[in-house]
Amino acid sequence: MTNKIPVTVLSGYLGAGKTTILNYVLQNEQNLRVAVIVNDMSEINIDASLVEKGSGISRTEEKFVELSNGCICCTLREDLLIEVQKLAERGNIDYIVIESTGISEPIPVAQTFSYIDEELGIDLTASCTLDTMVTVVDANRFWTDFQSGESLLDRKEAVGELDERDVADLLIDQIEFCDVLILNKCDLITEEQLERLEKVLRTLQPEAKFIRTTYGKINPQEILNTRSFDFNRVSQSAGWLKELETGYENHTPETEEYGISSFTYTRTIPFHPKRFKEWAENIPIEIVRSKGFIWSARHNDIAILFSQAGSAVNISPLSYWVAALPKEQQQQIFIQYPEVRGSWDPEFGDRKTQLVIIGIDLPKDEITKQLDACLLTDEEFDKEWRTFETPFDWKLR
Numbered sequence: 346m347t348n349k350i351p352v353t354v355l356s357g358y359l360g361a362g363k364t365t366i367l368n369y370v371l372q373n374e375q376n377l378r379v380a381v382i383v384n385d386m387s388e389i390n391i392d393a394s395l396v397e398k399g400s401g402i403s404r405t406e407e408k409f410v411e412l413s414n415g416c417i418c419c420t421l422r423e424d425l426l427i428e429v430q431k432l433a434e435r436g437n438i439d440y441i442v443i444e445s446t447g448i449s450e451p452i453p454v455a456q457t458f459s460y461i462d463e464e465l466g467i468d469l470t471a472s473c474t475l476d477t478m479v480t481v482v483d484a485n486r487f488w489t490d491f492q493s494g495e496s497l498l499d500r501k502e503a504v505g506e507l508d509e510r511d512v513a514d515l516l517i518d519q520i521e522f523c524d525v526l527i528l529n530k531c532d533l534i535t536e537e538q539l540e541r542l543e544k545v546l547r548t549l550q551p552e553a554k555f556i557r558t559t560y561g562k563i564n565p566q567e568i569l570n571t572r573s574f575d576f577n578r579v580s581q582s583a584g585w586l587k588e589l590e591t592g593y594e595n596h597t598p599e600t601e602e603y604g605i606s607s608f609t610y611t612r613t614i615p616f617h618p619k620r621f622k623e624w625a626e627n628i629p630i631e632i633v634r635s636k637g638f639i640w641s642a643r644h645n646d647i648a649i650l651f652s653q654a655g656s657a658v659n660i661s662p663l664s665y666w667v668a669a670l671p672k673e674q675q676q677q678i679f680i681q682y683p684e685v686r687g688s689w690d691p692e693f694g695d696r697k698t699q700l701v702i703i704g705i706d707l708p709k710d711e712i713t714k715q716l717d718a719c720l721l722t723d724e725e726f727d728k729e730w731r732t733f734e735t736p737f738d739w740k741l742r
């Protein structure tokens with residue numbers, strides 16, 4: 346069996362310190378021949394002399410594709426595939442490091458290494474293995490960026506007019522999908538601020554290894570050849586998902602001294618969509634992150650995904666409730682996922698709201714009361730739900 350080339354991907358918002366870290370790693374890694382791919386729209390500022398002889402720097406252009414469901418997904422798939430393939434064929438390298446642009450989401454990059462691309466006929470899984478997904482967080486700017494309420498377009502950092510992503514969403518995507526999280530620029534905040542930030546990030550990302558750095562000074566072994574990446578595990582590593590799966594007993598008590606906490610709001614009565622949307626538009630400031638599935642009376646067949654990071658809120662249809670599917674399909678799902686049957690309601694099946702709420706000094710009772718006020722009243726419950734006004738502009742087929 347040929348040895349596969351391990352690949353490290355560096356993600357992190359613009360200016361977080363990715364290039365600084367990369368330069369430091371290249372300077373201090375004596376024994377590996379490292380090739381670097383810079384997926385950057387700005388000028389290369391990697392010190393080329395640091396890249397080992399016999400390897401090199403490749404450069405890819407950011408690509409955006411509009412997916413058929415209308416959402417925009419940042420992908421560098423094609424260019425990246427070709428560049429990595431070229432490096433792999435050339436041989437003579439021990440390691441590949443990819444520096445993503447500050448506005449790219451890590452999942453499409455990781456997927457590049459997990460699938461065979463039929464169209465281009467490239468199979469990176471044969472020559473490379475994704476070794477470590479690193480996310481770099483700017484310890485000094487995190488709260489400013491996260492709470493800015495700005496989109497990439499507002500900051501003129503978007504790839505095009507159709508790129509509607511919020512800065513907070515991007516930060517949360519990067520934090521929730523990594524196996525090493527580097528908190529850089531630790532020199533710019535106090536130890537107490539740092540500890541508090543670390544605890545919040547730990548709640549958002551309970552599994553990754555956390556490393557503090559100043560000017561990217563890191564032991565290269567922490568991010569090269571760690572063999573830590575596993576697509577399924579990292580996809581499941583987000584704090585909200587852990588909370589949803591394992592509930593309250595999973596909580597780390599040490600976070601409570603900083604007032605950081607989380608809880609799951611579960612109800613088997615649907616929301617009135619208009620009242621829920623109003624709540625979402627005025628989300629309590631103590632909530633840092635919330636995500637989960639919503640049951641809306643007006644959209645009774647569809648599980649709705651709710652995802653909030655800072656002031657960025659996204660509410661979108663996800664899939665049919667199992668209860669809305671034909672009986673035959675339901676039976677197949679019960680066989681494949683017996684747990685679905687476990688919490689099956691005789692009348693409403695799997696329909697329910699499950700929302701994980703993570704925050705600082707959360708007024709849990711007050712938030713619960715506010716959400717309960719969005720549920721259908723007894724009188725509304727007896728009405729025709731389809732006649733309720735919908736506040737959402739997405740179209741359902």
Ligand SMILES: Nc1nc2c(ncn2[C@@H]2O[C@H](COP(=O)(O)OP(=O)(O)OP(=O)(O)O)[C@@H](O)[C@H]2O)c(=O)[nH]1
Pocket residue numbers: 357358359360361362363364365366385387446447529530531532533558559560561
């Ligand atoms: N004070 C301080 N400044 C830092 C630190 N690390 C990096 N910087 C500075 O922060 C700025 C941005 O660093 P880069 O390494 O270019 O950040 P980047 O993530 O590669 O940026 P993009 O390529 O734009 O996404 C530079 O001026 C660095 O010198 C740090 O730990 N402390």
